[in-house]
Amino acid sequence: MTQELPILIAGGGIGGLxxxxxxxxxxxxxLVLEKAPELGEIGAGIQLGxxxxxxxxxxxxxxxxxxxxxxxxxxxxxxxxxxxxxxxIPLDDAFRARFRNPYAVIHRGDLxxxxxxxxxxxxxxxxxxxxxxxxxxQDGTSVTATLTNGETVTGRxxxxxxxxxxNVRKQVVGDGAPRVSGHTTYRSVIPTEEMxxxxxxxxxxxxxxxxxxxxxxxxxxxxxxxxxxxxxxxxPSPEAGVSVTHEEVKKGFEHVAPVAxxxxxxxxxxxxxxxxxxxxxxxxxxxxxxxxxxxxxxxLQYFAQGACMAMEDAVALSHCLxxxxxxxxxxxxxxxxxxxxxxxxxxxxxxxxxxxxxxxxAHAELRNAVMSAKTPENWYDIVDWLYGSTGLEGAVSSExxxx
Numbered sequence: 001m002t003q004e005l006p007i008l009i010a011g012g013g014i015g016g017l018x019x020x021x022x023x024x025x026x027x028x029x030x031l032v033l034e035k036a037p038e039l040g041e042i043g044a045g046i047q048l049g050x051x052x053x054x055x056x057x058x059x060x061x062x063x064x065x066x067x068x069x070x071x072x073x074x075x076x077x078x079x080x081x082x083x084x085x086x087x088x089i090p091l092d093d094a095f096r097a098r099f100r101n102p103y104a105v106i107h108r109g110d111l112x113x114x115x116x117x118x119x120x121x122x123x124x125x126x127x128x129x130x131x132x133x134x135x136x137x138q139d140g141t142s143v144t145a146t147l148t149n150g151e152t153v154t155g156r157x158x159x160x161x162x163x164x165x166x167n168v169r170k171q172v173v174g175d176g177a178p179r180v181s182g183h184t185t186y187r188s189v190i191p192t193e194e195m196x197x198x199x200x201x202x203x204x205x206x207x208x209x210x211x212x213x214x215x216x217x218x219x220x221x222x223x224x225x226x227x228x229x230x231x232x233x234x235x236p237s238p239e240a241g242v243s244v245t246h247e248e249v250k251k252g253f254e255h256v257a258p259v260a261x262x263x264x265x266x267x268x269x270x271x272x273x274x275x276x277x278x279x280x281x282x283x284x285x286x287x288x289x290x291x292x293x294x295x296x297x298x299x300l301q302y303f304a305q306g307a308c309m310a311m312e313d314a315v316a317l318s319h320c321l322x323x324x325x326x327x328x329x330x331x332x333x334x335x336x337x338x339x340x341x342x343x344x345x346x347x348x349x350x351x352x353x354x355x356x357x358x359x360x361x362a363h364a365e366l367r368n369a370v371m372s373a374k375t376p377e378n379w380y381d382i383v384d385w386l387y388g389s390t391g392l393e394g395a396v397s398s399e400x401x402x403x
Contacts, residue, residue: 006031006126007321008145008155010133010168012039014108015293015310016161017115022059022318024124031155032125033145035132035162041112042241044187045219045226047204047304048111050101050387055311058390059318064114069104070218073202077356079368080209083257087371088203089379098380099387105204105217105226111307133158134167136289143288157327158289159317161310164238164276166295172286178276178298182234183353185275185301186249188227188267192218195225196262204304207260208367210360212252214263227267228301229253232358235274242272275300277350280343283335290331292317297342302353305345305386312391313338319392341394345386 007023009016012034020030048069056065075089089095091103119125132148136158143158160168164178192200199205199216207214212231219226231252249270253261277298284291293310316337324330359367374382 005142005154005156008033008133008143008153008158010145010158010160010166011162011293011295012036012127012129013041013161013163013293013310014112014115014307015295015314016159017112017119018055018059018311018314019159019161019292019317020125021061021115021118021122022314023321024119024122025060026318026322027124028318028321029124030126031153032119032127033131033133033147033153034127034129035148037130039112039116039127039129041108043108044189044228045105045217046108046111046307047217048104048106049305049308049383050096050099050103051389051391052308052311053101053104054390055308055315058315059118059311061114061118064118065106065111068110068114069102069106070221071102071104072204072217074204075103076201076203076205077371078205078207078260079364080207080212080214080256080260081364083259086208086368087374090376094376095380098384103204105219107219107224107226108307110220132167133160133162135171136168138287138289140287156288157321157331159292160289160295161292163294164298166291168289169291169295172289172291173281173283175278175281178238178278180236180238181275181277181300182232182236183230183275183300184233184235184252185228185230185273186244186267186270187273188270189219189224190227190266190268192222192225194266194268196259196266199259199263200225206357207256207263208357208359208364209253209256209260210364211358212256213357214253214256214260216263227263229264229267230275230357237274238276239272239274244270244272246270248272277346280339280346282339284339285331285335288327288331290317290334296338297346299342299346300349300353302357303345303349303386305349309342309345312389313342315391337392337394341389
């Protein structure tokens with residue numbers, strides 16, 4: 001009887017929808033329970049490493065995702081104080097050959113839309129809005145989720161893909177509120193013609209400065225530029241998508257070179273996020289309940305891997321549920337596949353923020369010296385564990401992909 005029940009997925013963000021379509025590809029029915037009144041995504045651009053494209057292909061949306069993406073030529077690291085380039089990683093044919101896929105950027109809403117369309121069109125996926133999972137009970141063969149409106153829904157498993165403030169996590173892990181980093185990110189999207197002409201680079205560009213950084217890249221077929229700027233302002237509490245004044249954004253960048261400040265001057269309609277993450281944990285599984293994406297391993301954005309890791313989770317979970325008939329074994333295997341790899345990205349994201357994005361003085365000089373000395377091949381070796389994986393490997397890739 002329980003085989004007839006759907007798998008419940010709490011959360012209809014990128015991770016939840018990727019999971020639903022991943023399961024559907026394996027012939028497994030799911031019901032997505034999203035708390036918002038409609039399915040959508042706020043935010044702006046996100047970066048897609050080659051591992052994201054491995055996931056798209058596995059999940060059956062490769063062509064659609066590729067059509068939406070903008071393919072950048074380089075990752076460029078600039079010194080925001082000196083206004084000069086530190087290093088660049090070419091994303092050319094050699095990069096694509098090494099990792100079997102490109103590097104790209106996409107608007108978060110477009111990526112969400114790719115998964116939403118796939119789910120909407122698939123008979124094995126049901127989508128419900130205004131349905132926030134508050135808690136769950138289970139009996140060894142099924143899980144019953146209680147929604148905040150008091151309604152109950154029963155499924156054979158429950159996947160908590162309900163984000164940073166996951167209600168499902170409260171029961172599975174119970175580790176309280178997320179860790180507030182004290183770093184505040186401001187996001188803006190501007191028409192390409194507003195971007196300073198000499199900075200309209202086809203690159204994911206990072207300007208690194210003391211306790212601050214600026215990222216920009218083109219979006220939506222070069223119609224727009226995404227601006228993301230971050231500084232340490234010891235913000236005490238989490239926030240997401242709060243409208244702010246231009247003056248507030250500028251305040252964190254008075255010490256950087258005019259060329260970098262000029263980028264901020266072009267921003268408009270800025271919105272503020274206070275960055276949060278959590279420490280990695282051992283347990284994402286409670287009986288027939290498992291966590292996924294930010295509910296399992298929220299991370300700072302310095303590795304540009306949050307959405308990629310959620311999609312890799314979806315790959316691993318759908319693979320495990322197809323491979324193992326026993327739900328306990330499937331969920332345990334999924335957790336063991338993903339736990340250390342995502343912990344590595346969580347922890348290294350913090351370290352990159354400290355040692356690459358935000359150092360000052362001699363620390364910054366050391367960064368410049370170390371990073372400018374590396375060849376493209378050095379960089380490819382450094383990121384191989386991350387970009388060379390499919391989501392079905394652990395923290396250390398079991399194979400290398402050099403030709």
